[in-house]
Amino acid sequence: MSATLSEATQASFVRHPIRLTLNGQMRELQVLPWTTLLDLLREQLDLVGSKKGCDHGQCGACTVLRDGKRINACLTLAVMCDGAQLTTVEGLAEGDQLHPMQQAFIKHDAFQCGYCTPGQICSAVGLANEGRARTPGQISEWMSGNLCRCGAYNNIRDAIEEALPLCQPELEQGGEQ
Amino acid sequence: MNPFQYSKPDTVQAAIDLSSPVSRFIAGGTNLLDLMKENLTRPEHLIDITGLPLADLSETPAGGVMIGALVSNADLAWHPWIERRYPLLSQAILAGASPQLRNMASTGGNLLQRTRCYYFYDASVPCNKREPGSGCPARDGLNRIHAIFGASEQCVATHPSDMCVALAALEAVVHVLGRGGARTIEFADFHRLPGDAPQRDNQLADDELITGIELPAAGFAEHSHYLKIRDRASYAFALVSVAVALELDGPVIRQARLALGGVAHKPWRDRAVESGLTGQTVSRETFTAAADALLQNAEPLAHNGFKVKLARRAIVRALSDAALGSAPSGGQA
Numbered sequence: 001m002s003a004t005l006s007e008a009t010q011a012s013f014v015r016h017p018i019r020l021t022l023n024g025q026m027r028e029l030q031v032l033p034w035t036t037l038l039d040l041l042r043e044q045l046d047l048v049g050s051k052k053g054c055d056h057g058q059c060g061a062c063t064v065l066r067d068g069k070r071i072n073a074c075l076t077l078a079v080m081c082d083g084a085q086l087t088t089v090e091g092l093a094e095g096d097q098l099h100p101m102q103q104a105f106i107k108h109d110a111f112q113c114g115y116c117t118p119g120q121i122c123s124a125v126g127l128a129n130e131g132r133a134r135t136p137g138q139i140s141e142w143m144s145g146n147l148c149r150c151g152a153y154n155n156i157r158d159a160i161e162e163a164l165p166l167c168q169p170e171l172e173q174g175g176e177q
Numbered sequence: 178m179n180p181f182q183y184s185k186p187d188t189v190q191a192a193i194d195l196s197s198p199v200s201r202f203i204a205g206g207t208n209l210l211d212l213m214k215e216n217l218t219r220p221e222h223l224i225d226i227t228g229l230p231l232a233d234l235s236e237t238p239a240g241g242v243m244i245g246a247l248v249s250n251a252d253l254a255w256h257p258w259i260e261r262r263y264p265l266l267s268q269a270i271l272a273g274a275s276p277q278l279r280n281m282a283s284t285g286g287n288l289l290q291r292t293r294c295y296y297f298y299d300a301s302v303p304c305n306k307r308e309p310g311s312g313c314p315a316r317d318g319l320n321r322i323h324a325i326f327g328a329s330e331q332c333v334a335t336h337p338s339d340m341c342v343a344l345a346a347l348e349a350v351v352h353v354l355g356r357g358g359a360r361t362i363e364f365a366d367f368h369r370l371p372g373d374a375p376q377r378d379n380q381l382a383d384d385e386l387i388t389g390i391e392l393p394a395a396g397f398a399e400h401s402h403y404l405k406i407r408d409r410a411s412y413a414f415a416l417v418s419v420a421v422a423l424e425l426d427g428p429v430i431r432q433a434r435l436a437l438g439g440v441a442h443k444p445w446r447d448r449a450v451e452s453g454l455t456g457q458t459v460s461r462e463t464f465t466a467a468a469d470a471l472l473q474n475a476e477p478l479a480h481n482g483f484k485v486k487l488a489r490r491a492i493v494r495a496l497s498d499a500a501l502g503s504a505p506s507g508g509q510a
Contacts, residue, residue, distance in 0.1 A: 006221070016183060033183035033223065036210070056211050057278055069251075069280045075210050076281065079183055080203075080225055123277065130276070132255075144411035145275025 018082040022047075023091025031078040038062045038073035041088060049089035049118040053147075060146030063119040063126070064088045068169075070126025072145075089118035092125065101125050104163035105156070112150035120146045124160045128167035136161055178213045185225040189354055189388060195224050196384045202226050204247055204283035207274075208290040216300050217291075217307060231285075231388055234258060240394035243352075246285030246387045250340065251276065253284055263392060265401035265422055269343035272405040275412050285387035288341060288351065288367065291378065292334035292442075293414050294323065305331040306375040313375075320478040322416065325485060326441040332375030333478060336368060336443050337414050343403060345444035346420040346436040349392050355385035368443030378442075397422035397434070402499035404491050405438070415439035417488045419495035428459045435471070435492065440484060447471045459500045461493065468492035 015030035022045070031040060038055075041047040041064070053061035055074045062073040065087040092099035101124050104110070111117045123146045133139050139160050140153070148156065186192045192202065200222035203209055212218045231245040234256055242258055253259055254270035274282065291297065296314045297304045303311035315323055315333050323333040344364050351362045368379045381387070400423040407413040418438035424431040433454035437445040450471045457463045468489045475485045 013180065014182075033181055034178045055214065057207060057275075060275065060277060063277055066280075070277050071281050072207075072277045075207050075278075077183075077203075077206060077210065077223075080206070080227060126276065126280075141411055142276050145277045 016079045018079060020081050020083065021085045023087055033077065033079050035078045036074055037076040037078045037081055040078040041073060047088050047090050051115055051118060060123055061116050061119040063123045063146065065122055065126055068129045070123050089122055100166035101163045104159040108155045108159035110155040110159040111152050116146060116148045120156055125167060128164050129169045131169055133164060179219040181220055182222040183225065185228050187228055189229050189386065192224055192226050192229060193355060193384055193386055197222065198383050200224055202386060204286045205281040207278050207282045212291060215298060237391060242392045244284050244390045246283060246389055248284045250279040250282045250287060262396040262398055263347060264398055265346060265403055265420055266343045268403035269339045269420060272403060273339035284390055287338055288387060290337055293337045294334040297334060306334060309376050319480060321480040323478055323481055324441050325475040325477045325481060326445050327370040329371045331373060332371035334442060335439055339405060339415060339418060339438060342418055342420045342436045342438035342444045344390065345446060346422045346434040347392055349390050351387060352389040352391060353381060353385045354388050355382055365446065371442045397424065400425055400499045400502065402495050404495040406487055406491055417484055417491050419491045421495045421499040423499050430454050430457050430459060437488060440488060464493045464496040
């Protein structure tokens with residue numbers, strides 16, 4: 001393989017050191033430039049809660065929180081997360097105490113197969129951190145980046161509506177709001 | 178995704194010095210990484226510009242707002258200056274993509290996103306935009322989502338951005354820096370029509386970096402509206418979108434801006450139609466006449482004739498809503 005690669009390409013096979021806080025734990029890692037955050041989580045760190053649905057930012061199953069804001073891990077390079085504070089679905093509960101959003105999803109039966117659920121829950125926590133959604137219509141509009149092929153949308157919306165007031169915003173920096 | 182080298186410079190000048198014909202700048206990455214996963218572009222070197230000091234908004238001496246190229250779409254849409262003074266821009270941004278993507282995507286990158294023409298996105302078929310001279314399967318193929326204005330024999334693709342439609346109506350100015358120094362580009366001149374070189378979406382040179390987008394002082398906050406029509410209620414590209422900005426004196430139109438998305442290779446404006454609205458009285462007849470005048474130049478393809486009728490109705494509705502007064506931005510009721 002390497003015989004056919006240009007010098008520039010061969011030179012690119014360099015792992016870059018990154019430091020990040022992952023679910024509250026400081027991690028020092030070495031990553032190849034083209035490794036996505038989603039592949040880092042699933043393939044190297046065994047955090048398989050975040051799902052690879054479309055791998056193109058269209059389904060939201062890979063949604064995680066970076067500095068409190070929801071992003072698509074499939075369209076994020078791991079190397080560009082140096083210094084970030086990341087939360088995946090595995091980091092939401094406090095020990096055995098589920099996050100209010102997780103509790104509400106169970107109470108409202110807000111899933112069927114469960115594949116999209118980690119992304120839905122992380123996205124909903126991101127929605128809570130944004131602190132803007134007030135109405136069921138706004139919840140639907142601002143959850144539109146998370147698809148559910150089973151069609152559990154009504155229960156997902158109900159769960160989020162109930163949990164929103166129970167979620168403490170966890171934005172890392174204030175921004176301009 | 179192909180292997181590539183990765184650099185993260187600290188200064189704008191260092192980023193430009195690192196650039197080459199085989200490098201690409203990366204900020205949000207929401208479109209670039211998607212294109213790389215599809216093997217539609219294979220840069221040998223990614224230059225991460227997220228460490229550059231271009232993530233702020235500031236007031237300009239002319240009374241407008243300078244938006245740093247790295248301000249995220251979400252931060253821009255929700256910024257109090259933008260919500261209050263340029264609600265058209267907030268509305269357009271929030272009509273596009275998903276909350277996750279808006280948190281990632283940068284202002285500069287939004288201008289540079291590629292078309293979502295499904296032939297462009299399929300590496301197994303020819304495409305003049307991907308491989309100049311290879312042909313255009315869209316022109317005589319499935320062209321329901323394609324252009325009705327400004328297309329060429331070589332390319333019938335549309336520009337996918339919502340934000341850019343509002344920036345066109347607001348007559349923003351793009352600030353860029355390259356090896357030749359800094360320059361500004363009027364928004365109307367930034368994106369190109371496809372002509373004989375559909376591979377070039379805009380006027381930016383390889384070594385040039387967008388550093389900021391300048392909004393003029395006039396934000397048309399009293400009478401503006403962004404209307405987007407798409408195949409589903411949320412999170413889809415526009416079939417037709419309309420950005421309207423009006424300056425009214427009672428019922429009389431002093432100035433009108435009208436930009437269309439989803440219909441051309443760039444945000445589409447017709448200055449003759451806009452100036453024809455000046456001095457007219459706000460009415461359904463006035464708006465219908467303007468829509469008819471604009472659309473008489475439409476050149477629909479085999480499958481997108483519906484866009485002409487859709488655009489006509491969308492223009493009338495957007496003009497009417499803008500004349501009534503701007504609705505606050507921020508999702509559905």
